[in-house]
Amino acid sequence: xxxxxxxxxxxxxxxxxxxxxxxxxxxxxxxxxxxxxxxxxxxxxxxxxxxxxxxxxxxxxxxxxxxxxxxxxxxxxxxxxxxxxxxxxxxxxxxxxxxxxxxxxxxxxxxxxxxxxxxxxxxxxxxxxxxxxxxxxxxxxxxxxxxxxxxxxxxxxxxxxxxxxxxxxxxxxxxxxxxxxxxxxxxxxxxxxxxxxxxxxxxxxxxxxxxxxxxxxxxxxxxxxxxxxxxxxxxxxxxxxxxxxxxxxxxxxxxxxxxxxxxxxxxxxxxxxxxxxxxxxxxxxxxxxxxxxxxxxxxxxxxxxxxxxxxxxxxxxxxxxxxxxxxxxxxxxxxxxxxxxxxxxxxxxxxxxxxxxx
Amino acid sequence: xxxxxxxxxxxxxxxxxxxxxxxxxxxxxxxxxxxxxxxxxxxxxxxxxxxxxxxxxxxxxxxxxxxxxxxxxxxxxxxxxxxxxxxxxxxxxxxxxxxxxxxxxxxxxxxxxxxxxxxxxxxxxxxxxxxxxxxxxxxxxxxxxxxxxxxxxxxxxxxxxxxxxxxxxxxxxxxxxxxxxxxxxxxxxxxxxxxxxxxxxxxxxxxxxxxxxxxxxxxxxxxxxxxxxxxxxxxxxxxxxxxxxxxxxxxxxxxxxxxxxxxxxxxxxxxxxxxxxxxxxxxxxxxxxxxxxxxxxxxxxxxxxxxxxxxxxxxxxxxxxxxxxxxxxxxxxxxxxxxxxxxxxxxxxxxxxxxxxxxxxxxxxxxxxxxxxxxxxxxxxxxxxxxxxxxxxxxxxxxxxxxxxxxxxxxxxxxxxxxxxxxxxxxxxxxxxxxxxxxxxxxxxxxxxxxxxxxxxxxxxxxxxxxxxxxxxxxxxxxxxxxxxxxxxxxxxxxxxxxxxxxxxxxxxxxxxxxxxxxxxxxxxxxxxxxxxxxxxxxxxxxxxxxxxxxxxxxxxxxxxxxxxxxxxxxxxxxxxxxxxx
Numbered sequence: 001x002x003x004x005x006x007x008x009x010x011x012x013x014x015x016x017x018x019x020x021x022x023x024x025x026x027x028x029x030x031x032x033x034x035x036x037x038x039x040x041x042x043x044x045x046x047x048x049x050x051x052x053x054x055x056x057x058x059x060x061x062x063x064x065x066x067x068x069x070x071x072x073x074x075x076x077x078x079x080x081x082x083x084x085x086x087x088x089x090x091x092x093x094x095x096x097x098x099x100x101x102x103x104x105x106x107x108x109x110x111x112x113x114x115x116x117x118x119x120x121x122x123x124x125x126x127x128x129x130x131x132x133x134x135x136x137x138x139x140x141x142x143x144x145x146x147x148x149x150x151x152x153x154x155x156x157x158x159x160x161x162x163x164x165x166x167x168x169x170x171x172x173x174x175x176x177x178x179x180x181x182x183x184x185x186x187x188x189x190x191x192x193x194x195x196x197x198x199x200x201x202x203x204x205x206x207x208x209x210x211x212x213x214x215x216x217x218x219x220x221x222x223x224x225x226x227x228x229x230x231x232x233x234x235x236x237x238x239x240x241x242x243x244x245x246x247x248x249x250x251x252x253x254x255x256x257x258x259x260x261x262x263x264x265x266x267x268x269x270x271x272x273x274x275x276x277x278x279x280x281x282x283x284x285x286x287x288x289x290x291x292x293x294x295x296x297x298x299x300x301x302x303x304x305x306x307x308x309x310x311x312x313x314x315x316x317x318x319x320x321x322x323x324x325x326x327x328x329x330x331x332x333x334x335x336x337x338x339x340x341x342x343x344x345x346x347x348x349x350x351x352x353x354x355x356x357x358x
Numbered sequence: 359x360x361x362x363x364x365x366x367x368x369x370x371x372x373x374x375x376x377x378x379x380x381x382x383x384x385x386x387x388x389x390x391x392x393x394x395x396x397x398x399x400x401x402x403x404x405x406x407x408x409x410x411x412x413x414x415x416x417x418x419x420x421x422x423x424x425x426x427x428x429x430x431x432x433x434x435x436x437x438x439x440x441x442x443x444x445x446x447x448x449x450x451x452x453x454x455x456x457x458x459x460x461x462x463x464x465x466x467x468x469x470x471x472x473x474x475x476x477x478x479x480x481x482x483x484x485x486x487x488x489x490x491x492x493x494x495x496x497x498x499x500x501x502x503x504x505x506x507x508x509x510x511x512x513x514x515x516x517x518x519x520x521x522x523x524x525x526x527x528x529x530x531x532x533x534x535x536x537x538x539x540x541x542x543x544x545x546x547x548x549x550x551x552x553x554x555x556x557x558x559x560x561x562x563x564x565x566x567x568x569x570x571x572x573x574x575x576x577x578x579x580x581x582x583x584x585x586x587x588x589x590x591x592x593x594x595x596x597x598x599x600x601x602x603x604x605x606x607x608x609x610x611x612x613x614x615x616x617x618x619x620x621x622x623x624x625x626x627x628x629x630x631x632x633x634x635x636x637x638x639x640x641x642x643x644x645x646x647x648x649x650x651x652x653x654x655x656x657x658x659x660x661x662x663x664x665x666x667x668x669x670x671x672x673x674x675x676x677x678x679x680x681x682x683x684x685x686x687x688x689x690x691x692x693x694x695x696x697x698x699x700x701x702x703x704x705x706x707x708x709x710x711x712x713x714x715x716x717x718x719x720x721x722x723x724x725x726x727x728x729x730x731x732x733x734x735x736x737x738x739x740x741x742x743x744x745x746x747x748x749x750x751x752x753x754x755x756x757x758x759x760x761x762x763x764x765x766x767x768x769x770x771x772x773x774x775x776x777x778x779x780x781x782x783x784x785x786x787x788x789x790x791x792x793x794x795x796x797x798x799x800x801x802x803x804x805x806x807x808x809x810x811x812x813x814x815x816x817x818x819x820x821x822x823x824x825x826x827x828x829x830x831x832x833x834x835x836x837x838x839x840x841x842x843x844x845x846x847x848x849x850x851x852x853x854x855x856x857x858x859x860x861x862x863x864x865x866x867x868x869x870x871x872x873x874x875x876x877x878x879x880x881x882x883x884x885x886x887x888x889x890x891x892x893x894x895x896x897x898x899x900x901x902x903x904x905x906x907x908x909x910x911x912x913x914x915x916x917x918x919x920x921x922x923x924x925x926x927x928x929x930x931x932x933x934x935x936x937x938x939x940x
Contacts, residue, residue, distance in 0.1 A: 014816060078718050095482070138902070139905075143905060148718060151905070152718055153862050153901055154906075156855060156898075156901060157897070157902040160901070163898075164891070164892060164893075165895065172891070281725075288719075288722065322739050323739060327736075327739075328734075328737055330733050331730050331733050331734060331737075334726040334729050337722070337726045338726045338730075341722070341726075345715065
């Protein structure tokens, strides 16, 4: 059918609009950065510090994003309640760290602090995983054949239930994590400030991510997960237990999120029933950024998002004299989410999810 | 949509999740114990989450039973009922099974009481308090630890005994109890207007300020069972359906007229609290109808609806406020069209970049927009214009009336929202059958096919966003007038999720569905504001349950209902071609 003149004009206008959008974003980034750097307001140490904190935050996002990306890869659904699994982990970790503090064990040196952290992470994983499996069993499994919006709404419901169950159980107050002296010490490197907490968060995140990657790529169950996310029906025909693959995926994602919850709480020193909401959405952004369904993509997306969020407000906005640019870090993150969805819906690394699947 | 794992060997294990699956080779005794343990978990959950202690403050039948006790009793009773369901057993065995299951749940509560007398965990679990133990033991303290156990056994046994009654008696009993529960919950709502009418004495007799009186409870029980009996024996609904259309209309028209009059006089005499609640419901009906165009007709899940709501609210705020940030001090009615148009422009601009995004990606992208607008509204960047967290105050009421007029306070907002909703409903109804409406439905069903048959996707989608945004803007404008101020904290993702959920719960694409959805998701929780902590808990449970029991919504439109009944709708050939999917 021949397009009318008006239709072609609107199409042209839209293309022009989208280009305008790209140019505007690039301009803000380039000009803003140039202005900030030229103003000389911040020393190199400040930038290095921002990069370090971005790396820390980004590795936590990456850990959470893994759960989103794996579940999306296998079920094509957004597990909206994943942020709450993360929160459950943070709560579980809180009780371990507090108990250790009350017993006077926590601050007896580096070793006791490390033991406490490891135990906290293990307990968080042990709490978060069953919670996630329960959510999967009650809220998602009966809906596997339903139209796409149905599980999404169910997931939103599950997210509410978890948030307000924790609120009901533990009250609406904010619990503050006890101070771990060891974590606040800085590495003996002159010029830049790197705290031990950053090192521990980044290292443990990378250990876990490597473990997950090896599990998915090397083990039989991991191969089954990949097969199911490739094509569920064919995988079933090959004799793969689809249900088991799906449940394992949820469990792995939840384990990562639970551990991330402890790391996040060690970093920000507080936990309450809404703790999971914002990191959850951010991590989803990270998963989309990296290319949803793609495991290395989620890691990369998380790290990238962490950097943009940490360094972005100062670098891009401060040059324009925007007041308190740090308030706008979420705006930067969400703008990036929308831009990725608009211009590269397959994400940085993703090619697998074609347009028709998205 | 992809073909999913229906009927695959793996999913064969799913029924085992369901303790009551009849075909499982599990002995009855084990099933009873399993149900009992599940019941124990639920009863403990009710206690520890705080539903029992906090809802205990609200009586269901004055002086007899509170809402919290009712919840606990219900859970114990349900445990016994589920444990004995679908089992053909001797009567003694049924009662014993029920008693075992209920008793097991009770044991957990008894253990809680005993444990609570030894250790105090209130620092972490604020609800594990003496108040809770008091409720569980009728204030006997630790000595009364056996009470939950005994109560569980008795209730479970009773539930088992119910299985012996004829289905008819069982139905009547359930109808009676449900009516009792519902009227007990809404006693205040019914009583307040009755007090203003000549039936005030009757109202005092039947209803307490919260909950029913004892006499009221008996009357409700008898009346509902009686009515149910009449309906069963006479089959009024069948009789009505058998009438010739002209006679049927003669009954219908006065009923509809009565309903219309009821809606019009509803806020009168309800008191300011209830008037506020129904004004909010009407407001959400209006916004729901707006989003219904975007989501229900065109199938575009927009979770950033609050962005346009914010645009509308702030536009009205800026144009009408007489305080610091007001720029024009216009009357409300002049500001509304501007707000709607500004929201529409925003809708077009935000819609443009996301034209090619679909499905749940679209939900996330729009949610991103919503968050961006929300953060910007509260940021220091826009503080000189929008007031940041301090917001814009002194937004005048649309109609200035003396405080005792029938248009005072939230009432006028109710009427304005009602008119707005009627207008939107009319527009939506007219649009649905139009070329544009059919194009939207075609896009919802399958974008590629719609494009192939010559529908201009760009135009059609942008129009859907713009109209949805316009109605959200109108909602925001009315909201600003209702509250009299607009703060950054009023702009929340929750608004978007509320509106989207009420459409889905009510039934996509259906106008009555939106109204029902708004009453259930907005009205009911508002009535339980005193338990606002638990509002979203029930909300979440309702969403999950709804998606499993009735995913097409309470009152779906015909097309949507057909789709859900035939599973997916747009791919019947595929699923019938592969035997695996059956």
